[in-house]
Amino acid sequence: MSETVLYSYFRSSCAYRVRIALNIKKIPYEMKFVNIYTGEQKDPTYMAVNPSAMVPSLMIDGHMLRQSTAIIEYLEDTRPSAPKLLPNDPHKRAAVREIAEIVACDIQPIQNLRVSAMVADFCQKYQPTITDDERMKIRNDWSREVITDRFRGIEKLLASTSGDYCVGNGITLADVFLAPQVYNANRFSVPMSEFPLISGITERLNRHEAFVKAHPHSQPDCPPELKSSHN
Numbered sequence: 001m002s003e004t005v006l007y008s009y010f011r012s013s014c015a016y017r018v019r020i021a022l023n024i025k026k027i028p029y030e031m032k033f034v035n036i037y038t039g040e041q042k043d044p045t046y047m048a049v050n051p052s053a054m055v056p057s058l059m060i061d062g063h064m065l066r067q068s069t070a071i072i073e074y075l076e077d078t079r080p081s082a083p084k085l086l087p088n089d090p091h092k093r094a095a096v097r098e099i100a101e102i103v104a105c106d107i108q109p110i111q112n113l114r115v116s117a118m119v120a121d122f123c124q125k126y127q128p129t130i131t132d133d134e135r136m137k138i139r140n141d142w143s144r145e146v147i148t149d150r151f152r153g154i155e156k157l158l159a160s161t162s163g164d165y166c167v168g169n170g171i172t173l174a175d176v177f178l179a180p181q182v183y184n185a186n187r188f189s190v191p192m193s194e195f196p197l198i199s200g201i202t203e204r205l206n207r208h209e210a211f212v213k214a215h216p217h218s219q220p221d222c223p224p225e226l227k228s229s230h231n
């Protein structure tokens with residue numbers, strides 16, 4: 001079998017999901033780092049790998065895969081005997097997907113850096129006197145409000161689905177998606193005290209080796225000044 005290579009950026013929540021899934025499935029992988037802050041995702045060499053100019057991308061079994069959900073589903077389909085991320089029971093499976101999709105479709109695409117920069121650009125268009133500090137505040141406020149609003153829905157769902165983890169007592173795809181989103185929530189000072197179920201689940205997840213190894217601050221491309229903090 002050919003080597004597995006993940007194109008990653010330490011703070012990308014979508015790459016973080018894939019790192020967790022690879023670790024849970026115990027698939028050895030190498031990483032190539034794409035610094036999305038300095039624009040390396042738009043480099044023609046990387047765009048030949050991923051025409052959407054985004055991380056993650058994963059080379060596995062001789063295939064180049066993109067989109068974190070598609071990648072993790074591929075891992076689940078091709079490594080079904082490894083710890084399963086999707087329950088067999090259709091109702092539980094739908095509950096797992098529901099939470100994962102709130103993160104993947106209703107939070108991350110609206111909260112991400114590309115969109116928060118566009119929001120600040122729009123504000124600047126109508127109020128050109130906005131300073132760089134104000135731009136940063138707009139971006140952080142935007143991300144915090146989007147995450148807070150959607151976490152309110154997830155917290156309510158968890159009241160009927162959760163055990164130790166999002167759905168019951170086993171780690172599922174929902175947890176693989178939730179933990180990276182909580183990392184982002186902490187970055188943007190989301191008031192996590194409002195979300196005791198999400199917080200408790202994340203605390204338990206963050207004790208698992210697969211999650212510890214995948215954490216942004218454990219990544220070789222994480223700047224040293226961030227490595228000591230685990231928020």
Ligand SMILES: N[C@@H](CCC(=O)N[C@@H](CS)C(=O)NCC(=O)O)C(=O)O
Pocket residue numbers: 011012013014015036041053054055056066067068069104112113114
């Ligand atoms: N739906 C995609 C989203 C990927 C995505 O948004 N990646 C972000 C980092 S989390 C990125 O590469 N952003 C670079 C940019 O927007 O220029 C997935 O799940 O893989």
